[in-house]
Amino acid sequence: MVDDSALGWWPRWLVTACLGLVACDGPPDRAPSVGDVDLARGRQLVVEKGCAACHAFPDVRWPRGGLGPDLQAFGRQGLIAGQLPNQPGVLMQFIRNAPALVPGTAMPAIALSDQEARDVTAYLLQLKSR
């Protein structure tokens, strides 16, 4: 989205992810800097993959599942699942394999291609309603 070179995003999110995991200096960078993304596709995937069966999203009318946390303002949230920094790289890993990052979560691993994971990540990070 804000990318300039084709390969630029890759090391950037990796570094962001690692920094996010080891340090907590300063405000976390929550801008969706995950490369070329398609927000509409991200929203569509959230419905198709069944995310909405557990989570509520502002622009998904149905279903609005109540089992998982409400994600209507997820972009403003500091932590993922209450314990991981809410940053693009971490989020991208989390949505693909939540149990690996947060053992004991009810959220299962969800099969997403790299591009799909980027789209969903970008979609989630721009949720700022309320």
Place this chain on the structure above:
Amino acid sequence: MLDPQGPLSNTVTTLAWVLIALMTAIFLLVCASMWVALYGSDTLRERLGGEKVVRWFGLIIPAGILFLLLAWGTTMVAGMTTLRGDEPRMRVAGNIYWWRVSYLDDAGREVAADANELHIPAGRPVVVEMVSEDVIHSFWVPKLGGKMDMIPGRVNRLKLHADRAGVYGGQCAEFCGGAHSLMGFVVVAHEAADWERWLAGRRAASAAAVPTSVPSTGDVDVQRGRRLFGDAGCAACHRIAGTPAQGLSGPDLTHVGSRLSLGAGILPNTRATLIGWIGDSQSIKPNNRMPSYRSLGADELRALAAYMESLR
């Protein structure tokens, strides 16, 4: 309905287009008469207001058209419910808010049970007996056939006919309660030989005294989910052939893992949606009869979902 995939729905589509064409013609005729009444010459207006016009266009022609349409429509649609007697028999029962599905033998005995998904052979008609176990529902798979009410205490019969193998969506078409619009359905049409094999497999699974659906994998979650299914009380409402679970008030779960949809045709059937449904089905389909199992822990939900997925 406007995209028919079989001879029966084709009939409905033809009838619909004829009605639409006729309505358009009458609408244009009315517009023309109105124009004449407002701006026409005196002679034309006099003729339009005459008794002859009223007699013909107000009485004889409309009555004639309605009579012909009724006669034509009735003969046309008669084929949709006339049975030859050699069609495969199935039964679908409407429930708040899901569908019980039974496959019947020639004598009308149930040989396999399922829910929310009907498997039919392509290229030949099947006959589906429509019943209801609570209120009036209506069964409608627009691409494959007509619409048929499910009335408590009555058996209605409807034929379905798919030209080609494929997956076709259906919907309850009679308001039956708050979550009526969330009462969907899936029809899967197989090639004829495939379907025979498929049904034989289901019959065997249903008749087996030994547990057939017990997964042989060493998956810990699956084994745990299997125990939990009994402990959490799921077996009071759900049946899984070959296990102690024999509840009949909810959907049969013997093959739930192989279904395409979850929650009666409304959600993709994945690990994630299974977890969401078991843990909080009420937020997905309000007032359905299954309570939200909020008391189950995350690991228990995962185990149950894994077990459900393994039931194929």
